[in-house]
Amino acid sequence: MEALSPTMEEGRLVEWKKQEGDAVAVGDVLAEVETDKAVMELVARAGGTLLKQLVGAGATVPVSSPVGWIGSPGESVDGSAEGQRDRAAVRQAGSVAEEAAPKAPTIPTTPTTPTTPTTPTEAAAPAAAGRVKASPLARKIAAEQGLDLARVSGSGPEGRVVKRDLEAGQRGGAAVGQTGGAAEVEFVDNPLTQIRKTIAKRLVQSIGPIPTFYLTSEVDMERVAEAREALNAAAGEQGKISFNDIVLKAVATALRQHPACNAWWQDDHVRIWNTVHLGMAVAVDDGLITPVIKHAETKSLRELSAETRDLAKRARERKLKPEEYTGSTFSVSNLGMFDIEHFTAIINPPEAGILAVGSIAPVPAVSNGQVQVRRRMRLTMSCDHRVIDGATGAQFLKTLKLLLENPLALVW
Amino acid sequence: MASFDVIVIGGGPAGYVCAIRAAQLGLGTAVVEKEKLGGVCVNIGCIPTKALLHSAYALNLISHDAKALGIEVGGVKGDYGVAMKRSRQVSEQNSKGVEFLMKKHKVTVLKGQGVLQPGKKVKVGNETHEAKKAVVIASGSRVKGIPQIGLELNKTTVISSDEALFLERAPASLAIVGAGAVGTEFADIFNAFGSKVTLIEALPRMLPIEDAEASDVLAKSFRKRGITVLAGAKVRKATVGGAEVEVEVEVEGKVEKLKVEKVLMAAGRAVNTEELGLKESGVQLTERGFVKVNLATLETTAAGVYCIGDVAGPPMLAHKGSREGVFVAELLAGHKPHAIKYDNVPSVTYCHPEVASIGLTEDQAKEKKLDYQVGRFPLSANGRARASMETEGFVKIIREKKYGEILGAHIVASHASEMIHELVVARENEYTVEEVDLAIHAHPTLSEAIAEACLDSMGRVMHV
Numbered sequence: 001m002e003a004l005s006p007t008m009e010e011g012r013l014v015e016w017k018k019q020e021g022d023a024v025a026v027g028d029v030l031a032e033v034e035t036d037k038a039v040m041e042l043v044a045r046a047g048g049t050l051l052k053q054l055v056g057a058g059a060t061v062p063v064s065s066p067v068g069w070i071g072s073p074g075e076s077v078d079g080s081a082e083g084q085r086d087r088a089a090v091r092q093a094g095s096v097a098e099e100a101a102p103k104a105p106t107i108p109t110t111p112t113t114p115t116t117p118t119t120p121t122e123a124a125a126p127a128a129a130g131r132v133k134a135s136p137l138a139r140k141i142a143a144e145q146g147l148d149l150a151r152v153s154g155s156g157p158e159g160r161v162v163k164r165d166l167e168a169g170q171r172g173g174a175a176v177g178q179t180g181g182a183a184e185v186e187f188v189d190n191p192l193t194q195i196r197k198t199i200a201k202r203l204v205q206s207i208g209p210i211p212t213f214y215l216t217s218e219v220d221m222e223r224v225a226e227a228r229e230a231l232n233a234a235a236g237e238q239g240k241i242s243f244n245d246i247v248l249k250a251v252a253t254a255l256r257q258h259p260a261c262n263a264w265w266q267d268d269h270v271r272i273w274n275t276v277h278l279g280m281a282v283a284v285d286d287g288l289i290t291p292v293i294k295h296a297e298t299k300s301l302r303e304l305s306a307e308t309r310d311l312a313k314r315a316r317e318r319k320l321k322p323e324e325y326t327g328s329t330f331s332v333s334n335l336g337m338f339d340i341e342h343f344t345a346i347i348n349p350p351e352a353g354i355l356a357v358g359s360i361a362p363v364p365a366v367s368n369g370q371v372q373v374r375r376r377m378r379l380t381m382s383c384d385h386r387v388i389d390g391a392t393g394a395q396f397l398k399t400l401k402l403l404l405e406n407p408l409a410l411v412w
Numbered sequence: 413m414a415s416f417d418v419i420v421i422g423g424g425p426a427g428y429v430c431a432i433r434a435a436q437l438g439l440g441t442a443v444v445e446k447e448k449l450g451g452v453c454v455n456i457g458c459i460p461t462k463a464l465l466h467s468a469y470a471l472n473l474i475s476h477d478a479k480a481l482g483i484e485v486g487g488v489k490g491d492y493g494v495a496m497k498r499s500r501q502v503s504e505q506n507s508k509g510v511e512f513l514m515k516k517h518k519v520t521v522l523k524g525q526g527v528l529q530p531g532k533k534v535k536v537g538n539e540t541h542e543a544k545k546a547v548v549i550a551s552g553s554r555v556k557g558i559p560q561i562g563l564e565l566n567k568t569t570v571i572s573s574d575e576a577l578f579l580e581r582a583p584a585s586l587a588i589v590g591a592g593a594v595g596t597e598f599a600d601i602f603n604a605f606g607s608k609v610t611l612i613e614a615l616p617r618m619l620p621i622e623d624a625e626a627s628d629v630l631a632k633s634f635r636k637r638g639i640t641v642l643a644g645a646k647v648r649k650a651t652v653g654g655a656e657v658e659v660e661v662e663v664e665g666k667v668e669k670l671k672v673e674k675v676l677m678a679a680g681r682a683v684n685t686e687e688l689g690l691k692e693s694g695v696q697l698t699e700r701g702f703v704k705v706n707l708a709t710l711e712t713t714a715a716g717v718y719c720i721g722d723v724a725g726p727p728m729l730a731h732k733g734s735r736e737g738v739f740v741a742e743l744l745a746g747h748k749p750h751a752i753k754y755d756n757v758p759s760v761t762y763c764h765p766e767v768a769s770i771g772l773t774e775d776q777a778k779e780k781k782l783d784y785q786v787g788r789f790p791l792s793a794n795g796r797a798r799a800s801m802e803t804e805g806f807v808k809i810i811r812e813k814k815y816g817e818i819l820g821a822h823i824v825a826s827h828a829s830e831m832i833h834e835l836v837v838a839r840e841n842e843y844t845v846e847e848v849d850l851a852i853h854a855h856p857t858l859s860e861a862i863a864e865a866c867l868d869s870m871g872r873v874m875h876v
Contacts, residue, residue, distance in 0.1 A: 135842030140815045157750060162842055163817070 001033070001061040002042060005322040008035045011042075012060045013067060018050045024070055031067070037289060037325060038318040042067070049073045134161035141166050153323075187273040189266070196270070200386040210265075211385040214344050217397045219404045220367070221360050221375045227407045231301075243377075244280075244334050245305040247357055249410055250403040252276045252296035252304075255330055258396040262329050263387050264350035270387055271350075279328030279348065280308065282315040289315050290348060292328040301410070336360060342378040352387035353396075356380040377404075414520075416442045418744055419534045419543040420550055421526035421688065424451020426721025426733030427550030428510050428519075433741035435517040439545065443519055444526030444536050449510040451552050453730040455503050460577050461597050463499035465762050468604035472637075472764065477801055490605040492582040499577065528689040532716045535689075545744050546716045549695070549703060550737065551684040553722035557677045562650040563589065569657050570650075570675045573598065582607045583673040587659050589647055590679030591618035593761040596630070598676055600763035603639045610640040610670055612661055614679075617643050619761060623773040623822040625808060630767055630824060633804050642668075650675065683723045693717065698725070708751070710740050718744075732757045756839050760829045765805045768832035770839060771820035774810055783813040787845070787869025789861045791825055793876045796856035802826035807861040809835075809845060811869040816844035823862075831859055845869050 001011050011033040018030050029041045030050070051069040061067055132149040134142070138161045142149045147166060154161035167186055192200070203211030224246050232240045255262040255276045264271040278296035282289055291311035293304060314320050333345040334357040345356040358378040365374040379400065383393040403409050418434045420427045423445030434441040448455050471490045478485045514521050524536040532543045555572035557565040567575050573594055582605035588595045591613035599611045611618060611634070617627040618634070618641055631641045648660040648667065659670045683702055690697070694714035696704045703719040705712055712719050718740045721733030735752055742749035760768040777784045787809040791797040797805075805824035812819050821835040838848050845866040853863045867873045 136847050137815055137817050137842035137844050140844060144815070 001063050001065050001067055002045075003063045004033060004035050004040045004042070005037050005326075007037075008063055010060050010062045011035050013042075013055055013057055014039060015057050016053055017041075018044075020050055020053055022050050024048060024050050034318075037322070038320050040321075044070060046070050049075075051075060132161065133159060135163065137163050138166055186275050187271050189269045189271050191269050196386070199389075203385050210347055210349060212347055212382050213385055213390065213393075214380055214382055215390070215393050215397055216342065216378060216380045217401050219377050219379060219401045220365065221377045221404065224404055224407050225360070225375055239302065239305075241301060241305040242308075243336070243360060244332075244357070245301060245308055246407065246410075247334065247404070248278060248280060248293065248296065248308065248332060249299075249301050249304050250400055250407075251330070251332055251355060252278055252293075252299075253410055254396055254400040254403055256297045257399055258392070260392050261353050261383075261388055261396040263352045264329065265352055265384055265387050266350060270352075273329040275329075277327050277329045279325075279331035279351070280311070281331060281333035281345070282312045284316055284318065289320065289325055290328060290331055291315050291320055291325050294327070330354070332357060336377070342380060344380050345382055347382050347384055349384075352384040353393065354382050355400075356382070413540050413542060414442070415542045415544060416440045416520065417543065417545045418442070418548060418741070419444065419522075419526070419541055419546075420548045420737075421528070421534060422451065422550035422552055422684075422721065422723075423449040423510065423514075423521070424550060424552045424721060424733065425453045425730040426552070426724075426737045427451070427548070428514065428737075429734040430548055430550060430720060430737030430741050431519045432513060432517050433738045434744060435519050437741060437745035437747070439741070439745055441517075441519045442522050442541065443514065444522045444524065444534060446523070446525045448507045449514065449521065450503075450507040452554070454506045454510060456574050456577055458730055459506050460499040460503045461573070461594075461601070462762055463502045464495055464577075464601045465597060465764070467495035467498070468601045469764055471604045480801070490582070492602075492605045493580040495605070496577065496579060525687060527687065528693040528695065528714075528717065530693045530714075543716070546718055546740075548737075548740055549688065549690075549712070549717065549719040549723060550721045550733065551688055551723050553681040553683045553728055555677065556680060556682040558589070558647075558679060561647050562652060563647065563675060563677060565677060566652065569652055569655070569673070570677065572677050576602075576676055584608065585672040586610070586674050586676055587612060587657070587670055587672040588676045588678055590614075590677065591641070591643065592620070592678065592680075593759075595676070595678030596761050596763050598678065599634065599639050603634075603637055608638075608640075608672075610642060610672065612645050612647060612659075613641075613643045614646055615643070619767055621759065621773075622761075622767055622769055623808060623820070624775060625806070626767050626769065626822045626824050629805060630761075630763070630765070633765060634763075681722070681728060685723060695719075702726075709743060710736055727754075727757055727759070729757060729759070753840065756836060758832050758836050760832065762829055765802065765824050765826050766828035767822075767824050768828035769820065769822045770832055770835050771818065772810060773820060773822070774808075777810050777819050782819060784819055785811050785813050785869050787811060787865045787867065787873070789864035789868055789873065789876065791858065791861055794856075794858060794861045794864075796858050796860070797825070799856065800826070802858075807831075807865040809862075809865040809869045811845050811866075816846055816870070817842070818845060818848070821862075821865075825858055825861070827858055831862060834859060834862055 014032040014034050016031045018024055024044045024047060026044055026047045028044045030044050031042045033040055033042045048070045051071045053068045055061055055067050133154060134149045141163060149161050152161050152165050155165050156162040228241060228246060259272050259274060262273045262276055275295050276297040278293045279290040282291060293307055328351060330351055331348050331354040333354060335343055336357055336359040339359050342358045343356050345354040347354050360375050360377045362373050363376050364371050365376055367374060381393055381397055417439035418441045420431050420443045423443045427443055428449060431441045431443045453459060474485055475488045522536045527535040528547060529535055529540060532547050534541050534547055555574050557563050557570060563570055565572055576598055582602050585608040586602050587610045588599050589612050591611045595611060596619055599609045603609045617624060618631050619627045634641050642661060642663050645661050645663040648662050651658040656671055656673055657675045659675060661668045661670060685697060685703060695717055696713040698704045702725040703712055703723050705719050705724050710718050710720055710724060720736035720740055722728040724736060739749045739752055758768060758770045774786060789807050791805045792803040797803045808822040809818060810820040818835060818839050823831050825831060849863050849866045853860045864873055864875055
């Protein structure tokens with residue numbers, strides 16, 4: 001059972017796609033596996049014949065435990081102590097490169113004598129699955145920062161991981177596409193000042209592992225509504241944008257101006273992101289997932305809208321790839337469509353903030369000295385006080401309010 | 413009207429390389445060239461100057477070092493005319509070589525001025541040819557004077573490299589305006605052939621794009637040989653006479669007057685964007701006069717029209733143009749070529765000692781506030797350099813402190829142009845100083861100085 005997502009500890013084998021005796025090539029889909037986030041494909045990391053399915057459909061298997069054997073046709077498989085020792089002889093189906101001994105070995109039940117590997121392809125197999133192509137510089141950076149190169153998709157020749165991929169990516173996430181010429185520095189790690197250390201220590205004692213406080217601001221949405229109507233009148237059926245799209249665009253724009261709120265708490269330092277990977281909470285049948293719009297600040301409203309729709313759709317279908325729901329630098333949760341006026345959202349660590357978006361409702365409000373009925377929306381930001389101070393969060397919210405009340409500023 | 417997949421305008425090192433690669437990938441390709449194949453590089457640039465520099469090197473060696481080397485020679489005399497004729501033969505051979513390569517790869521050569529027409533068409537003479545996939549502009553660059561200060565090229569007393577390469581004899585005295593690679597190489601050549609050379613550079617150092625230490629070492633070497641190097645010097649005015657030119661140069665607030673037989677203009681080049689029908693076809697230029705391209709694809713503002721080489725923007729170097737040619741050809745053939753690393757284009761000046769570099773200078777690293785460590789190794793401590801009496805120069809490595817990334821490398825050495833590639837390969841593949849040191853360097857070689865400089869950047873230098 002391969003770790004198909006950074007947080008996966010076990011997987012439920014939904015359905016075998018190859019039967020015992022089927023020929024298997026590297027990269028073939030062996031089975032569908034349900035992880036903590038999505039239903040994903042378990043692919044063969046070695047070629048040969050699927051000799052044995054060790055678990056049936058529906059079984060839950062810990063990561064790095066065998067689910068089957070791939071070997072040469074006619075080769076016998078076994079699960080005795082001897083067989084375990086000779087594990088390299090018969091390759092595990094879908095084993096991950098870096099795995100060590102299985103945590104909870106599933107013992108195959110056919111006790112036969114293991115055969116010794118003779119073909120050179122077998123000896124080479126672990127290397128083929130295990131070798132990560134990476135430049136020496138990328139290896140050094142990864143070693144120092146504790147990054148797993150196997151999880152980074154390389155942009156160098158033949159998929160080699162190079163420095164750029166580590167700058168663009170993040171722990172456990174995949175690298176993002178290159179952007180023309182020189183890559184901008186995606187984030188800056190700021191060491192903790194003494195005052196930050198003290199704030200962190202005392203607040204954690206006081207309130208819990210993430211000392212959260214909340215800021216609420218009410219935003220006049222009349223002009224956004226007008227802008228949206230005008231845009232949608234011009235757009236075709238598929239080009240329509242939602243209020244949420246506009247809120248996401250405004251959040252991304254505001255975060256770029258307030259990078260202190262676009263940050264990760266990293267225990268011994270704070271990582272300030274120069275790009276916005278915006279997480280958006282999506283309700284799925286039995287829970288919640290937060291797909292990520294990468295580099296949201298660089299995208300136009302139309303691009304954001306299309307990407308949001310696509311991510312939400314695939315999230316509900318549980319078709320997201322791990323890199324599509326990891327690595328966010330700030331999140332937005334919107335319960336406006338459920339008529340929730342105001343709520344607080346829970347921070348998704350290591351992020352330092354999350355914005356809870358309430359419904360847009362006509363309420364009496366004072367405008368130009370007169371009480372008028374205006375469409376208003378309440379925004380509540382949860383802040384990790386170890387990273388964001390009250391004034392910092394307030395300034396961000398102020399910018400956000402300004403952008404939404406003057407939506408033309410979004411294209412400024 | 414003939415039809416091709418790709419028509420390349422310009423047969424220099426960008427254009428002809430693009431054509432070969434396109435043809436290799438199965439595209440029907442034509443190259444339009446109004447003069448000789450090989451362009452400035454082969455005919456009046458890189459190649460003939462290297463031939464003359466070799467003559468200059470041999471002349472210096474025999475004049476100054478023969479006795480110490482155990483060679484008895486009589487009166488040694490240089491003859492620039494003979495050296496020039498040999499350099500012409502070399503150019504001729506190389507241009508013929510390009511002609512052969514075009515035939516070999518079945519690239520059609522269209523002789524004449526290519527003029528772009530809207531809709532991916534190119535007019536050559538009275539014929540209009542159609543490109544099914546793309547037109548690639550590789551029209552190159554040319555010499556230029558500075559008429560504003562009275563130094564308009566007149567091809568007799570105020571000359572450019574175009575004329576210098578065809579002189580029958582070295583002038584008695586020569587002022588060179590511009591101490592970039594071209595000016596510096598000609599200073600070396602004419603000094604060896606007996607001209608009294610004054611090299612004038614407006615920026616504070618000669619070879620201004622190189623690391624300050626490299627510039628300083630070279631300036632010292634040049635001065636030792638009798639070349640007057642005036643850096644931070646401004647030509648105020650020039651009075652062009654029939655047989656001589658009077659040049660007023662301001663250095664450190666003082667005005668110096670020079671009387672020279674010829675002035676060689678080597679301050680920048682102009683790009684060839686005229687007479688190509690660019691504007692009419694929707695190809696826009698940048699503010700600085702280069703063709704505007706999308707750096708990710710090298711496509712111009714006109715769809716299906718690409719641009720490579722000098723005319724597409726700096727650095728104006730043959731090897732950069734060739735790489736762009738390969739890149740565009742692969743793109744047009746539907747491949748996904750590796751992005752060009754414009755920060756990994758080596759810069760080389762072939763004077764003696766040679767100066768070669770890759771990546772950042774120390775000043776640039778400082779400006780970018782990078783955390784770096786410099787490693788140096790002087791050639792005076794290198795056995796091979798001593799054996800061949802070529803101890804001028806050094807290797808300098810600028811290493812990023814934390815991970816050992818090679819931010820920049822600078823070499824001043826008799827064969828710096830050949831040595832630099834070890835570091836180009838290293839940077840291209842993200843080898844750090846450690847990998848460079850771990851690669852076993854043959855002994856005795858000048859390249860050992862590179863490994864030593866890498867070691868020095870880690871505080872582990874061995875042979876000093």
